[in-house]
Amino acid sequence: xxxxxxxxxxxxxxxxxxxxxxxxxxxxxxxxxxxxxxxxxxxxxxxxxxxxxxxxxxxxxxxxxxxxxxxxxxxxxxxxxxxxxxxxxxxxxxxxxxxxxxxxxxxxxxxxxxxxxxxxxxxxxxxxxxxxxxxxxxxxxxxxxxxxxxxxxxxxxxxxxxxxxxxxxxxxxxxxx
Amino acid sequence: xxxxxxxxxxxxxxxxxxxxxxxxxxxxxxxxxxxxxxxxxxxxxxxxxxxxxxxxxxxxxxxxxxxxxxxxxxxxxxxxxxxxxxxxxxxxxxxxxxxxxxxxxxxxxxxxxxxxxxxxxxxxxxxxxxxxxxxxxxxxxxxxxxxxxxxxxxxxxxxxxxxxxxxxxxxxxxxxx
DNA sequence: AGGTTTTAGTTTCGTGTGCAACTAAGATCA
DNA sequence: TGATCTTAGTTGCACACGAAACTAAAACCT
Numbered sequence: 001x002x003x004x005x006x007x008x009x010x011x012x013x014x015x016x017x018x019x020x021x022x023x024x025x026x027x028x029x030x031x032x033x034x035x036x037x038x039x040x041x042x043x044x045x046x047x048x049x050x051x052x053x054x055x056x057x058x059x060x061x062x063x064x065x066x067x068x069x070x071x072x073x074x075x076x077x078x079x080x081x082x083x084x085x086x087x088x089x090x091x092x093x094x095x096x097x098x099x100x101x102x103x104x105x106x107x108x109x110x111x112x113x114x115x116x117x118x119x120x121x122x123x124x125x126x127x128x129x130x131x132x133x134x135x136x137x138x139x140x141x142x143x144x145x146x147x148x149x150x151x152x153x154x155x156x157x158x159x160x161x162x163x164x165x166x167x168x169x170x171x172x173x174x175x176x177x
Numbered sequence: 178x179x180x181x182x183x184x185x186x187x188x189x190x191x192x193x194x195x196x197x198x199x200x201x202x203x204x205x206x207x208x209x210x211x212x213x214x215x216x217x218x219x220x221x222x223x224x225x226x227x228x229x230x231x232x233x234x235x236x237x238x239x240x241x242x243x244x245x246x247x248x249x250x251x252x253x254x255x256x257x258x259x260x261x262x263x264x265x266x267x268x269x270x271x272x273x274x275x276x277x278x279x280x281x282x283x284x285x286x287x288x289x290x291x292x293x294x295x296x297x298x299x300x301x302x303x304x305x306x307x308x309x310x311x312x313x314x315x316x317x318x319x320x321x322x323x324x325x326x327x328x329x330x331x332x333x334x335x336x337x338x339x340x341x342x343x344x345x346x347x348x349x350x351x352x353x354x
Numbered sequence: 355a356g357g358t359t360t361t362a363g364t365t366t367c368g369t370g371t372g373c374a375a376c377t378a379a380g381a382t383c384a
Numbered sequence: 385t386g387a388t389c390t391t392a393g394t395t396g397c398a399c400a401c402g403a404a405a406c407t408a409a410a411a412c413c414t
Contacts, residue, residue: 025307027242027259031314032219037260038336039216042209045344052351057400065204076362082204083214085402090364112362112409130202136343137208143339144332151328155321159215162320166313167222174229234370253392262372267393289379289392 035159046136050129056099059084059092061129064118067102068126072117074107101125212336223313227306233276236261236269238306241295244279245303249294251284278302 027033047058056064062082067073070081079089093116096102101122104114118126144152204210224235233241239259244250247258256266270293273279278299281291295303321329 024246025242025311026246027239030242030310031318032216032223032310033239033259034333034337035212035216036220038333038340039209039212040260041337041340041344043213045340045347046209048344048347048351059400062204062210065202065207069201069203074362082210083217086363087365087402088400090362091400094364110362110410114363133207133209134202140336140339140343141208143335145328145335148328148332151322151325152332155325155329155332156211156215158320158322159317160211160218162317163215163218163222166317167218167225170222170225174225236370251392263393264372264395265370267395268370271394287380287392291393 042140046133049132049136053129054125056095057092059088060096063089063092063096063116064101064122064126065130065133067116067118068123068130072115074113074115076113078116096122219317223310226309226313230306231302233272234269236265237273240266240269240273240293241278241299241303241306242310244293244295245300245307249292251290251292253290255293273299 043058047061050056050061062084063078066078066082070077073081075086075089075093078084078093079086082089084092093102093104097104100119102116103119103122104116106114141149220235224238227233227238239261240255243255243259247254250258252263252266252270255261255270256263259266261269270279270281274281277296279293280296280299281293283291318326
């Protein structure tokens with residue numbers, strides 16, 4: 001159908017002419033894309049481990065780790081600490097509860113929420129998975145040149161902050177459209 | 178609300194006691210998690226821009242950019258270059274074609290595949306979005322201290338390689354289970 | 355007190371996704 | 385040439401997701 005002409009421009013890196021700077025936008029150098037690639041590769045690889053062992057997914061894993069770290073907290077707090085939407089938390093909690101990995105106890109002082117915590121078997125699973133996960137993260141991080149590691153961690157911190165800012169800015173500009 | 182119970186263990190870096198090293202596994206310091214957070218924040222923020230403007234999602238965006246970069250290529254090549262599953266490519270291509278942003282031309286020499294390329298209106302959209310996206314990436318990257326930037330980019334390259342290796346290793350060990 | 359607003363959490367609903375099965379076309383080898 | 389294997393791309397299916405609606409309980413007002 002559309003017959004698309006010849007290769008368009010010769011892919012020369014001549015800086016162009018039109019009013020705008022025609023930076024090339026190479027996908028493989030484009031930061032948001034690169035972040036997505038590395039995140040999804042790492043996440044997928046790790047999740048296969050706990051999916052194989054215990055049949056849980058990323059949201060359940062995050063709930064498990066958060067409760068393993070803090071011991072007892074509400075769903076809201078779990079969501080805040082693990083950057084998860086409340087529906088995701090709700091469903092992950094429901095599954096983990098069905099599998100008897102976590103328990104709930106109503107908060108007598110506020111019946112809307114309940115306190116979640118690991119059951120003994122949930123904790124056993126957590127203690128099985130945690131060192132495996134840490135080892136995975138360690139092997140991943142070891143790929144980075146030791147003298148780049150500090151800079152890298154700093155950079156990630158900055159990027160998390162900034163992307164949250166940009167996200168909020170865009171949401172704001174959208175509201176006022 | 179939940180003010181984070183007592184510090185659990187003193188977070189001392191004492192090298193252990195039980196057979197295993199009892200490193201704490203704090204989610205907020207856990208590399209795969211951190212990568213996911215920054216990637217999804219950045220990706221979501223950026224995608225809102227092109228979703229608002231042209232009603233396309235991430236897969237369509239990637240196809241658009243890839244074709245903008247290479248001019249004319251097969252779906253397979255698009256998928257390889259943009260790290261996308263062939264079904265994702267297929268559906269993104271179908272949508273973009275329906276919206277007349279890209280065109281297909283059968284490859285007379287191999288009828289299984291066809292060559293994809295931007296239509297003039299597709300290219301116009303690409304040329305509208307590309308500078309916006311580049312500006313977004315620039316503002317994002319500017320959050321990183323200039324003297325950390327090189328190290329950061331190197332680190333991401335290494336992590337992409339390593340996470341692909343780990344992913345393959347895990348898939349392999351799973352096959353032989 | 356009683357009415358409104360906010361909040362924690364669940365459910366519904368439309369959509370996106372990956373896997374596996376499938377189709378159609380090439381490649382390979384006899 | 386025909387039989388088998390591989391490959392490019394599509395589709396069916398089951399499931400995961402987020403937005404929005406909803407429920408029940410607090411919080412906030414006079």
